[in-house]
Amino acid sequence: MNASTIAAASLAAVIVCAAGPLVARETPAAGAQFLVAQAATPARTPDVIFVPTPQQVVDEMLKIAAVKKGDVLYDLGSGDGRIVITAAKRFGVRGTGIDIDPQRIAEANENAKKEGVTQLVTFKNTDLFTADFRDATVVTLYLLPRLNVKLRPKLLNELKNGTRIVSHAFDMGDWQPEKHVKVDGRDVYFWTVNDLARKKFGQASTDHK
């Protein structure tokens, strides 16, 4: 993604966020029910705005992580749910999306319904930095460089050895990826959790870009 594309996508997302999602709420009043519009706002400001991963890159992320039936996939900052939903549709994989923005969770649930995978996927409206995803066998990310590095100790200390991690666009600072490919000009990075990485990078780092 070049700078102008990011800027354009970011601007669009900011405008959407500023407008605020409208959620229909039933309010009993004098024997009648009225629908009122209420803004569903995140518990705190998201660390990064919603910019979706293109489908071609989603496909490559799942390929590089060799996602297969039996995996348990988490997308941290799951947006409209496309990574979790694609994994469920293509591989019958159970997945959880975590997003701090309730509007994204509503969209993801709607998309899961449309794609017929509600029995395989769950979307949780919570902060990825405090979420429990220890049962993951695959974790996917599209965040920011400094967020990846901030998240690194949690990933390394809480995930089992062998858990695969894939990141669209951004690396993990000085934790070198095992694989790095380009898809349509975009970077996809791949790591696996292991004792050596835990020992070297399991502490909070000042390596924030």
Ligand SMILES: C[S@@+](CC[C@H](N)C(=O)[O-])C[C@H]1O[C@@H](n2cnc3c(N)ncnc32)[C@H](O)[C@@H]1O
């Ligand atoms: C760049 S989008 C990526 C969406 C999706 N993973 C994809 O690749 O298409 C980042 C997402 O992270 C969410 N987010 C930002 N800060 C978060 C936090 N602290 N906890 C959970 N989600 C967060 C945003 O709401 C947004 O939907």
